[in-house]
Amino acid sequence: MDQALSMVTSYLGFLFILLCLGLILFFCFSDSAREKIKLRAIQAFSRYRREVDLAVEAGKRLHISLGRGTINELQGGSAFIGLTILDRCARAASNSDRPPIATSGDGTVMVLSQDTLQSTYRSLAAEQRYDPTNARFTGLTPIAFAAGAMPAIHDEHVSANILAGHFGTEVALLTEAGERSQSLTVAGSDSIPAQAVLYATAEEPLLGEELYAAGAYLGGGLAHTASLRMQDILRWVLVAAIIIGAILKLLGILA
């Protein structure tokens, strides 16, 4: 009985992934003809875009922190969003005197951030701008990671910090460093304690799935807007499932 239940759950999970994939591909094809897809305004991304322009004009730097999640675990998902943001920042600030810097607390994510910077500059035919020390590993433990990233915010003429990845409550040290250096902090995380801290400490917090919409808002391409539409549809499906489940439980039909 248990084995049959586990098999059904596996098949359902696989079908769910196939459904997500199907929806992304469907929206990729159906939206390819559309000129522009309207997204609801998220203040954090509007301010981020403005700050990027100002940073380029003022000769200041952008700092992107990718957190300390490792890609071998579930927390890696949010670090990938950080890498997308890093790519967009490097493109937007390609004319700036000071290229963006990325900090992380995991070796693999550090290597990936170096790769992202290198491939972005290569695609812009500006490979000479690539400096491997602009993608930094700052520490292994949560506090060491935050302590290592703080000097980058304080000392390197940073005008905006984008914190996108897996953090814990130590993220408050980074937002406080941003506050003290009078730079904008846009921050989001997959962790609930970090989101609570960011709500209180960050100038522009990104809550829940807002972080995962970053690619679509920063011009990441069709796949990003398609996946955003997929998330919107499935969110409504989940809302309906939760409400139906609650009603069935209330009526005593569900045990």
Add this chain to the structure above:
Amino acid sequence: MKRILPITNTVIAVISGVFVILGYFFPGSFGGIQSVLIGWAIILAAFALLLGIFNLAWVHWKKVSSEGKGHVYSIVLLISMLIMIVVAGISGPTSALTLWIFNNFQVPVEAALLALLAVILVYAGVRLLSRRPKWNSILFLVTVLLVLLGAVPLYFLGTIGPLNAVHDWLTQVPAVAGARGLLLGVALGTVATGLRILIGSDRPYGG
């Protein structure tokens, strides 16, 4: 070569990703290859950690050699790193001397920063009211205050029954409901991110 390498990277990443995800749903058929791939990933992650440490040393070496702002701290970091590598290399990572250094230097420094974190969070709570003077900020702060007051016995007053009941209700009902809502959003976002990498749309590996 510059063209072939990104394509090869993408093909390897997509095929590996497909096998790993299939291994989760059908462990009988794909569990073996999934374990092998995850094993390789763990070995690569360990090597990446070494690269990370090398990167850390390199960044601070550059700072010292250019006499950048705060280069004295970089000297301290490099000397500490060297001492720790020598000590742990000779006597082992769990030897008495290595643990003594860890417990008497690393632990107190991290504890001090954690204490600082508590002050920062209190200050941020107050600052929130001036930065975003909206009803949801007030609700956030009132909830924090109620949960804190209900979580511990108060000086002179001891535990207060109604506050404890409010604390239990807040942490077990609205907090759990809100957290689950946020986690569902995060889960959908993570699935979407993973699928974009699987279809080769996002290529954070130099593709």
